[in-house]
Amino acid sequence: MTFYQKLEQHHKKLAKLDHLASICSWDQAAMMPEGGNAARSEAMAELAVISHEMATAPYLAEWFELAHRESLSQEEKASLTEMKRVWRNANVLPADLVEEQSLACSTCEHAWRTQRGNNDWQGFSENLKKVVELTRREAKIRSEATGLSPYDALLDQYEPGMTSAKLDALFADVKTWLPELITQIREKQTHDEVMQPVGPFPxxxxxxxxxxxxxxxxxxxxxxxxxxxxxxxxxxxxxxxxxxxxxxxxxxxxxxxxxxxxxxxxxxxxxxxxxxxxxxxxxxxxxxxxxxxxxxxxxxxxxxxxxxxxxxxxxxxxxxxxxxxxxxxxxxxxxxxRVAPGYIRVDADEVTYPAHVILRYEIERDLIEGRIEVADIPELWDRKMHEYLGLNTKGNFTDGCMQDIHWPMGSFGYFPxxxxxxxxxxxxxxxxxxxxxxxxxxxxxxxxxxxxxxxxxxxxxxxxxxxxxxxxxxxxxxxxxxxxxxxxxxxxxx
Amino acid sequence: MTFYQKLEQHHKKLAKLDHLASICSWDQAAMMPEGGNAARSEAMAELAVISHEMATAPYLAEWFELAHRESLSQEEKASLTEMKRVWRNANVLPADLVEEQSLACSTCEHAWRTQRGNNDWQGFSENLKKVVELTRREAKIRSEATGLSPYDALLDQYEPGMTSAKLDALFADVKTWLPELITQIREKQTHDEVMQPVGPFPxxxxxxxxxxxxxxxxxxxxxxxxxxxxxxxxxxxxxxxxxxxxxxxxxxxxxxxxxxxxxxxxxxxxxxxxxxxxxxxxxxxxxxxxxxxxxxxxxxxxxxxxxxxxxxxxxxxxxxxxxxxxxxxxxxxxxxxRVAPGYIRVDADEVTYPAHVILRYEIERDLIEGRIEVADIPELWDRKMHEYLGLNTKGNFTDGCMQDIHWPMGSFGYFPxxxxxxxxxxxxxxxxxxxxxxxxxxxxxxxxxxxxxxxxxxxxxxxxxxxxxxxxxxxxxxxxxxxxxxxxxxxxxx
Missing domain, CATH: 1.10.1370.30 (Neurolysin; domain 3)
Structure with a gap:
């Protein structure tokens, strides 16, 4: 068996564990009664540990090196590249950071579920600071491993090859035409008579x-x-x-x-x-x-x-x-x-949606790069919401910077x-x-x-x-x- | 940490993997679309291998020995005994046999779901032969490890302490009074006017x-x-x-x-x-x-x-x-x-039910002990159904020897x-x-x-x-x- 083949076998095993984790995670969201949650979360964490150990097995470094010297088809080369990308992403973080992050994010996310309803920015920002601090450490380590900037190193996990330089250019362009486009569409739609279908729809x-x-x-x-x-x-x-x-x-x-x-x-x-x-x-x-x-x-x-x-x-x-x-x-x-600027991203129409994303991107990029702090978020949020969508979110954290699960979960770099x-x-x-x-x-x-x-x-x-x-x-x-x-x-x- | 505590920790980890296997297995039966089966079976086989490796980790033998010398409460002693029983049961089988069985049973059971409806004994028996062959290998290994007979060694997993000698005696007694009891009840119920509720019941x-x-x-x-x-x-x-x-x-x-x-x-x-x-x-x-x-x-x-x-x-x-x-x-x-001899075990009343079990017990005991082969099952089934319940099942595999999930699943020793x-x-x-x-x-x-x-x-x-x-x-x-x-x-x- 070649080393490339050994790597294939190894990753197919990992995929089998991912399969079970996926189904159990679906079950947790769609089927599980609430009383099952504590034991389920522990069981899934155990599987995650086993998967992580497999994904970072010490012999893999050598296997990759030896596989690179083997004669591979074009597709196998692509396969090797992707295996290595997954490996590097899994391997680069020290176990204690991963554990600290897991704890901080799960604390922050759990508290967020209540704090959001209470518009409690003060309480939330305390937890978020910890999450951001750990994410910055993660970004720094990933940055050193990849040669990318800290934020770009996070972005790369979700959107390989994308950089904030490219996003800055893309979004700068969007910002030149989007606000005016929204205004024009709103004007055009002013006299539309839209009927809201009236339920109940069984x-x-x-x-x-x-x-x-x-x-x-x-x-x-x-x-x-x-x-x-x-x-x-x-x-x-x-x-x-x-x-x-x-x-x-x-x-x-x-x-x-x-x-x-x-x-x-x-x-x-x-x-x-x-x-x-x-x-x-x-x-x-x-x-x-x-x-x-x-x-x-x-x-x-x-x-x-x-x-x-x-x-x-x-x-x-x-x-x-x-x-x-x-x-x-x-x-x-x-x-x-129908186009209508609104507070909530997930309810936004396709025209105003990019404004929600650009706002979040600009904030999280600067946050990870250390140009702003958690305490700066509300003011920036208010200013950008006003600028991009003409809405006033002052003091409304619930429908403002506390609306998304991404940051409490530590998912920075996903919004773009x-x-x-x-x-x-x-x-x-x-x-x-x-x-x-x-x-x-x-x-x-x-x-x-x-x-x-x-x-x-x-x-x-x-x-x-x-x-x-x-x-x-x-x-x-x-x-x-x-x-x-x-x-x-x-x-x-x- | 004492060795007893280490053993506890180890078994709690195993239970977490069992948790995920249980949920995925429920999903497979209650939720999964048919096209998901092949990959699911492979994923579950992989988890079974990992669990098996954990359950048979080489250091456990020493842990058990050292734990036995520790000062334990009465309940901890019982706990240690049960951990050891599980360990022995798991430890005795080679990993490749476990994997082969998991795959063969999953294949046999999945095909059975269609074959049973098609009365396809020929197709089913091909898969079942493989399952029986592997189960005999398992029984032989367990027999050598426990000193029990091959069938008793399987039985012991489901019903610790029970043996075919005890069952033979119990069931011989039942066979002395059950047929006559059924006849008496049938006579007593002859003139009962029972109405079958008429559907549909949504x-x-x-x-x-x-x-x-x-x-x-x-x-x-x-x-x-x-x-x-x-x-x-x-x-x-x-x-x-x-x-x-x-x-x-x-x-x-x-x-x-x-x-x-x-x-x-x-x-x-x-x-x-x-x-x-x-x-x-x-x-x-x-x-x-x-x-x-x-x-x-x-x-x-x-x-x-x-x-x-x-x-x-x-x-x-x-x-x-x-x-x-x-x-x-x-x-x-x-x-x-209502008491009425019928083909289907799961539909049987509580009076005729033991006859169904005794029939299966006698067949599977002899099958595992090598006294009969898969090809002999239909004839034995027909003969015993006639003898115990006065029914003719000839050629009706669907409602005869293909009705139960146990054998396709490789669960021999369970019926008693x-x-x-x-x-x-x-x-x-x-x-x-x-x-x-x-x-x-x-x-x-x-x-x-x-x-x-x-x-x-x-x-x-x-x-x-x-x-x-x-x-x-x-x-x-x-x-x-x-x-x-x-x-x-x-x-x-x-």
Missing amino acids: IDEQKALSLDIMQKLGFDFHHGRLDVSMHPFCGGVPTDVRITTRYDEADFTSALMGVIHETGHARYEQGLPEKWAGLPVGTARSMGIHESQSLFFEMQLSRSENFIDILAPLAAETFNRIDDPALTPENLTLLNT SYTLGAMYAAQFMAAMRKEMNVENLIRERNFQPIFNWLDRHVWKRASLVNTDKLLIESTGEALNAQHLKDHLISRYLG | IDEQKALSLDIMQKLGFDFHHGRLDVSMHPFCGGVPTDVRITTRYDEADFTSALMGVIHETGHARYEQGLPEKWAGLPVGTARSMGIHESQSLFFEMQLSRSENFIDILAPLAAETFNRIDDPALTPENLTLLNT SYTLGAMYAAQFMAAMRKEMNVENLIRERNFQPIFNWLDRHVWKRASLVNTDKLLIESTGEALNAQHLKDHLISRYLG
């Missing part, structure tokens, strides 16, 4: 509609299922993808759009190449590319007029309301393309993925349009060519090439934010 | 009724849940017990009685002593004692006339059929105490536990009756004293004493099959 009917749409969007129920959890997510493993949603009897669109979003994530996972199953090179390219698939399904595809023409009668039929004027294609289109995803998605759609008449295909309910394009250019590429190359090979160019701008102008001002 | 109403009864029987929903699987079982962990059932729209009693049965298992698990959580001494005493709890709930308690007086109006109300003459207490009592359980349950009830008026308590819907008795004498005893001692301490005598015979005569001929 949950079993919402579920039936969700399953129907998932089927139409090609979700493979032989390899996945839909359930309910407090915070919707896409989990499980490629052969068994678990997506969740949360139903609200008063409003069916939020669960439905959520399901479509998670279906995009799911199809990426279900479409990953079997040949590379269980290896890092066979996993999703990055968080941004993952988000591009969910946003392609949700924003590019399903909020298009032609798709809503399909969705609306399905909804009307499922809820037995064929005469409900709120469920016409026209009204559902108005509803699903959301807007990168929106940009990638728009760029994929623009490229697809050069090859086929997408609008006609949707009208004809012939989605297969669209899915085939994504499968060929994104899903089956997994991590076989880096993000730049994936974009160039599929769209003819590197990341170009103009496509998102064009999409927004065309949909909202066209 | 599944959501059956589920509501099941949950209601579980609540009344003290199931703790903060630490467990009810779901659906093809083959009902009780899984999960004591802090999160997962029971399953299977609903039939045409017949609500089978799911309901199944739920009551599993609730008995669940209460044992939920009632195990927290102080010993994660240690072998804190787990259920044996499969037979486990079954005694499910059968106590199902047979001793819930099929009693007084309990059916509670059950019947609840069912009538849930199904909105208060005037249905098939749902009166009188008719439901007749229905739930069912009838031992019925015997223990009858013995517990007889002892309880000496301390309280059980029938009055049920009439008054005051189940708590009954549960308290079980909690004190069985649940909280876990594996702190062996089965003989548990029986003697709780009932004043060792296993005595006369109590089952008395129970059957009293209920069915009284």
